[in-house]
Amino acid sequence: MSDRRGDFCAFTANRITARNALVVLEDLRIKNMSASASGTLEAPGVRVVQKRGLNRAILDKGWHRLELALASAARYTGTRVVKVNPAYTSQRCSVCGFVTEDNRDSQAVFRCKAANCGHTAHADVNAAINIKRAAGHAVSACGDLGNSRSVKQEPASWATGRTPA
Incomplete structure (x- = not known):
C-alpha cells in the first residue's frame, strides 16, 4: 500500500508541476493536527475514539508525502512551490x-x-x-510574465486549432 501511495504522489506531483508554474499549498502543521487527544490520568481527553479516527484519516492521505513529491518534481520543471498561512x-x-x-x-x-x-x-x-x-501574484499563470510563449503552455496549434506554419 505504501508503494502505491508513493507512486500516486510522484505521478500526481509530476503532472501538477509540469502543467503549472506556481503551486500553492496551505502550510498545515500535520503533526499538530494529528496529536493525540487522550490527555492525562488527571485530565483525560474527550472524544478520544473520534480523534483517533480523524488522526488515522489525516495520516492515511499522505499530505506530507505529496508535499515532498511536489518539491522534488518542482526542481526539475522550474515550478515554484509556495506555502501560505492557512x-x-x-x-x-x-x-x-x-x-x-x-x-x-x-x-x-x-x-x-x-x-x-x-x-x-x-x-x-x-x-x-x-x-x-x-501566495501573491509574482508569477503569471503561464509562468512567463508575458514576455514569450511559456514552455508550460499548449502549442499554438492546439489553442487555435490550426497547424503550425
Whole structure:
C-alpha cells in the first residue's frame, strides 16, 4: 500500500508541476493536527475514539508525502512551490474579504454574511481562491510574465486549432 501511495504522489506531483508554474499549498502543521487527544490520568481527553479516527484519516492521505513529491518534481520543471498561512482561508469571502465562521453554512457551502455581499460558492472553491491570493501574484499563470510563449503552455496549434506554419 505504501508503494502505491508513493507512486500516486510522484505521478500526481509530476503532472501538477509540469502543467503549472506556481503551486500553492496551505502550510498545515500535520503533526499538530494529528496529536493525540487522550490527555492525562488527571485530565483525560474527550472524544478520544473520534480523534483517533480523524488522526488515522489525516495520516492515511499522505499530505506530507505529496508535499515532498511536489518539491522534488518542482526542481526539475522550474515550478515554484509556495506555502501560505492557512488561517481563515475557509472563512474569508473571496469577493469582499469579510471573515466570520458563520460564512460556512456547512462543510460544502460558503455563503458570505456581509450585509452588502451575499456571495455564495462551494466552500472548497472559495478557500482555494483565498489560498491562491495569499501566495501573491509574482508569477503569471503561464509562468512567463508575458514576455514569450511559456514552455508550460499548449502549442499554438492546439489553442487555435490550426497547424503550425
